[in-house]
Amino acid sequence: MDHQAVLEFVYDDPDSAALVEASVAQELDEIDGDRTHARLDRDDATLSMTIDAADPVALRAGMTTWTTLVEVAERVGGI
Template sequence: MAREHDTVLRVSYPTERRARVIADALTPEVGEIDDARSATTVARDGDTVRVRVGADDLTALRAGINSWSRLIEVAEQLSE
């Protein structure tokens, strides 16, 4: 996923189980909202979920960050 611009959204949770639930909820979205200008990966390491958003331009990066931040928020709300 080599892109000109990228960022990592890293969120830690109180338990590994909660992080797994969040990561599992996000994973099906990878590839569904990406386009030719952006790509995303989701990974979990213990109690931390990492969402890496890469984009060819800053507008696509901003859109990706906004979309994935909202998806994380929804996954957190639904997992409570």
């Protein structure tokens, strides 16, 4: 994949980051396709999402999808 974006989400505490991580991680295998792939990593209270894409359009679509899922996880989790 030729294009990459790394999104970092910093939370007040590791428990909040772990809650969002657990919620979003369930979607990793479901959403990956031929043009995009995402990876999720957590270091203490920081959640990092790496999105690899074949082209800029796929990268933008992947970023929109994953940031929306993180936002929903935060809202539902009360974070």
